[in-house]
Amino acid sequence: MLVKIIHIALFIILSSHLGYCQDFTRDCIYIDFETIPSGQLVDNMDIFDQYSDVFGVSFSLEGGIPAKLAKVGAPMTAFQGPNNGADMPAAGVDIGQYFLTDNGAVFGLNADPIYVNFLSPMDSVSGCILDMDFGERFVVHALGEFGDVIFADTIFSSSVINGVIIPGDPGTGDGLCTEWGFRLDECEGSIFSVKLDGFRVTNGGFGLGLDNLTFCKFGAKLNIDFQINQSDIICGGESGSISVNSLSDQNLVYSLNGGDFSSELNFPEVSEGVYEITVRNELGCEDVYDISIDNIPVPEIISVIDTDAECGLENGTIALDVVGGFGEIQYTYDGQNYVTDGMFTDVPPGDYTIFVLDALGCVDSATATVAASLGPTIIGVGQENASCDLSNGEITIGAIAATPFIEYSLNDGPWQTDSDFIDLAPGDYTITIRDEMGCTRDTMLTVEAYPIFEIRNVAETEPECLQDNGTITVTYDGGVGDVEYSIDGGFSYQFSNVFSGLAPGNYQILLKDEKGCELMVDAIVPPYVCPVYVGNIFAPNNNGANEFFPVITALEYPATILKYSIYDRWGELIYDAENFSIHDDSYYWDGNFRGKTAVLGVYVYLIQVGHLDGSTEYLSGDVTMIK
Structure with a gap:
């Protein structure tokens, strides 16, 4: 019976087995057109019988004309998907640089079919059609000895209509990589050649490419599902074992070394050597498997070298030399912690039993003694x-x-x-x-570092008017022990952090802790501010008293009148002066307006006074002018 299997996939090249061989690569040949048995690949070269002597396969077009080799550039992958441009490489399963075509062009190919001809019949053939153009379809024929079509009519794929592969949607440049494959259930090969035909729905350039060809010769592995269990001779044992069991209902029988066939095969005690297991199915087809039973040597400690723990420390060493064993060897000198290095360091003084263990659980042991010596x-x-x-x-x-x-x-x-x-x-x-x-x-x-000695805050109070009674208070963080303070550059110190009786001015305060750490901080005692006053009545009548409207303060306080404005009750500016000494009476209003005595009554004043500390004081209110 002949079975055909077909897979449609975007950007996927058929792998090394199709799923119907237990070990598909064992008796199969794979050709990807990236190498040639002799010579060097060249784009557009004729491909006919170059693979015949080595691989037993040749290629041709209709009438025996050689096929052509096409190159897509550096090693590439499957062609791009929808709307990315025809014939462009993109990410996917590797198809290499070269593939087989009818005339070697990447696009605009003619429709000549490609023939794959085998020197001896095959059990299975698979490959990949590279469809680089659109509005076209492909048919793959498996041909017998006399060119008869063995199979080409039923292709199982949701993208196939009546046995014909319909890749993509014409005109979008979605270049599919389409897998195909045939295989026979019988034990003898019957596929002598494969014919790949291509057709277009409408007239136009045609592309036909073949790549990743896999074919299995006579005697390829059967589609059988079974399991061979084997165990080698381990840990100094005398024998290994071989058993076979089926994983399906295929009615398989087995033979060991040419002996009788049986539905069960179980040899619990076999010696070292190579054994041949033959598996036969209901059709009488057979596969042969070679099984090797090895005698795995046990791990063996051949030397132990120990050194004393010196200087009263836990620094003794134990070095092991081990031969044999399987896989990774593990070591322990305390029976609990296993390591993969046979050199133990930092070993405390004492008597020890050392064990070695291989990956199969085989064990050997030896003893060691680490002596002790004292130190400082x-x-x-x-x-x-x-x-x-x-x-x-x-x-x-x-x-x-x-x-x-x-x-x-x-x-x-x-x-x-x-x-x-x-x-x-x-x-x-x-x-x-x-x-x-x-x-x-x-x-x-x-x-450690003692807490950093640093100033937390400096607070100054201004003196009272015309007094030298300002203060400076210094607080700090850190330091060690009691702290002393000096305001005269270290000539004298006090334990109080407050300096009083200070005149306005700039000062430097020196702090020193018990460790001799010193800090210097600048402080400013601000100028004093004397109060200022204005009267609420004046009488400019030329009698020598209250002839003008002044701002009054301490006689020795040098404040400045920044702005001096007088308004009548309707808001009209009557008098204005600015930037004069508070003690200069010539700038104050004398009751005149426009060269004449103003109307008696109530007036509004707005005055700005500049103090020594840079602040501005605002005065406002009513003043009454009388006779």
């Missing part, structure tokens, strides 16, 4: 933290050893006999001591 001992550590944001920390180490000679090292630096380390920045340190025998001990400690 650190008995005390002293330190002084860094202060003043400087590198002035200190570390002192106390140590004893079997001999008086001890050396010290800081952070793997130079060795010294002095146990003190000074001028250290804040940070983590490793102190190493070493005795006369070269044994060492380490300890780690941290030199």
Whole structure:
């Protein structure tokens, strides 16, 4: 019986087996036209019998004319999908650089059929049609010895109509890669050649390409489903085993080394060697499989080398030399933790039983002893933290050893006999001591930094009017111990953080803690501000009293009148002056308006006074002018 299988897929080239051979590549040949048995591939070269001597296959067009080889450029993949342009490579299953065509062109090909001719009949043939044009269809024929069509009428695909592959929608350039394949259930091959025909729905250029050709010779593996179970000789055992069981209802029978066939095959005890298993189906077709039973050598410890733990540390070693075993070998000296390295380091002193274990669970063991020797001992550590944001920390180490000679090292630096380390920045340190025998001990400690000495706040109060009674108050963070304060550059100090009785001006305050850390901060006692006043009545009558409307303040206070404006009750500006000394009476309103005495009554004033501290005071209100 002949069965045809066809698959339609975008950008997929048929893989090395079609699913109807247990081991499809075992007796099959695959040609992808990327190499040639002799010579070098060239675009548009004739392809006829170059593969005949080596692979038993030739190619031709109608009338025995050689086929052509086409090249798509550098190694490419299947052609692009819809609307991406005809004949363009794109991501997909690899089709390489070359494929077989009727005239070697990438597009605009004629419709001559391609023939694949086998020197001996095949059981199965598969390949890939590269459809690079559209509005066309393909028919693949499996031909017998005399050119008779064995099969070409039933193709199972949702994209196939009446046995004809209809790829794509014409004109969109969606270039499909279409798989096809034939196989026979019988034991003898009957396919002598394959013919690939192409047709177009309308007149126009035609493209026909063949690639990824796979064909199986006489004796290809049967479509049988069974399982061979085997076990080698392991862990010093005497025998292995072979058994076969079917995974389907195919009524298979089996034979070992040419013996009788049986529906069951089970040999629980077999020696080392190669065995031949023959599988036969109901049609009498047979497949032969070679099974090797190996004698896997057990792991064997051939040497153990141990070294003492020195200097009182857990630094002994055990080294194993192991031969044999299967797969990854694991080692343990404590019976719990297995590793894949036979060199154990950092082993504590003691007696040990070492085990080695291979991937099959085979075990060997040996013993080892790691002796102990003492080293120096650190008995005390002293330190002084860094202060003043400087590198002035200190570390002192106390140590004893079997001999008086001890050396010290800081952070793997130079060795010294002095146990003190000074001028250290804040940070983590490793102190190493070493005795006369070269044994060492380490300890780690941290030199902290005392809290950073820094100013938190400076508060100043201004003096009262014409007084030297301002104050400066300084607060800080950090520092060590009691802090002293100086306002005279360090000539004298006080413990109070408040300086009083200060005149307006600039000052520098010096702070010093118990570690001698110093801070300098600038402070400004602001100028005093004296109060200012205005009257609510004046009488410009030339009697020498209240002749004008002034702003009044302390006589020695040098304030400035920034703006001085007088308005009548209707809002008309009567008088205006600006930027004059508060004590200059010549700028104040004398009751005249436009060269004449103004009408007696109530007037509104708006006055801006500039103080010594830079602030501006605003005065407003009513003033009454009388006779």
